[in-house]
Amino acid sequence: MSMSWIHPREDLPIGLFDSGLGGLTVLHQLRRLLPGEPLLYLADSARLPYGERSPSEIRAIAEEAAHWLRARRVKAMVMACNTMNALAADVIRAQVKAPVVSLIDALAASLNLNPGDHVVVLATAATVYSGAYGCAIRLYFPTVRVQEIACPGLVPAIEAGERDSARLEQLVTGYLTPVLRNPQPIQALILGCTHYPIIRSLIQRLLPWPAPLLDPALPAVTALQQMVQTTGLAAHQPRGSMQFCCTGQTTHFATVVSNWLRQPVQVEQVSLQSVLLSH
Structure with missing residues (x-):
């Protein structure tokens, strides 16, 4: 593990993980309360909805997402999916090696x-x-x-x-x-x-x-705000960057996110399974 993982830096992004568009409601609160923070949004849209999947499937997906976020070096994470919070919070926390905020x-x-x-x-x-x-x-x-x-x-x-x-x-x-x-x-x-x-x-x-x-997004982001401020991890810039990644079709996702934010965004298509297989 790199030293930056043992000692997170303020310029590293905060990660958000959801199956699709729902995490945008969490992102909204992050931009409102922590406008200077760089954000990394991962949408596993290829496998939504999570809510009808078995606990074992959800936990396996959580492990894949955790490895992906770990490789991208987030300084903290909001599990922007209640189903993941309910069934796989322990998996995420064990793998990410960074502070993880639970909505629930x-x-x-x-x-x-x-x-x-x-x-x-x-x-x-x-x-x-x-x-x-x-x-x-x-x-x-x-x-x-x-x-x-x-x-x-x-x-x-x-x-x-x-x-x-x-x-x-x-x-x-x-x-x-x-x-x-x-x-x-x-x-x-x-x-x-x-x-x-x-x-x-x-x-x-x-x-x-x-x-x-x-x-739940509001108290979760409030808790995250307190954490980054008390640990000295708060970013010192007026407006943080936003990066969007998804496992499914990028064009539709980019359109919806752009409409939500009222600004054009680019979306990177990624694979979670390949990251897990490389470990």
Whole structure:
């Protein structure tokens, strides 16, 4: 291992890893709170969605991504995918050898709840079946009711460009049915997939009463901001660079990212498997 890995430098990038576009919601918070940081965004779009894959598949993908990020020498990392956070955080942390921020842990630590409160988590099937959000929240609030709802179909729809279509509204309404049947309002709804803040307004509109919609990206990036500042790893420049890589088709991804950022971007096509095989 090179010395730069043992002693990270402030000019090295912060890594973000997601299956596709969802991590852009995390990138948004990074650019807002840490505008001077160089960023490296990895989208494993060739294998999305992760949420319908088995735990063993997800952990294998995590190892490949960790080796890739390690080779690119990131100084810190945000796991910009809740499914990876839920099922493979230990794999990422063991391989990357740099500080790794968890969306789930950061969100749980940021909550302000009362005994008996009812919290709903919308997430992928894999995240829900792991029970990761419930476990993390109950560490801080043992008596809070955590209702985790699997939402298969949302990630592919969002990746396809749907934002407020009738089909998407029907999907979301169906997933919210267990919540809508309850006459009592919930205290919070957690957007437990980084894709879901993209359709925040649709979800909010379908709720019959006001409830805070919580995006784990904000507390996660806040935790990262504190880390780089206290460890002396904060970049000293007004605007950091951004590099985008994906394993799938680059043209569509570049178009969506360019529209999101309102500036042209270039996307490098990469292979995660080849990096793992070389180790």
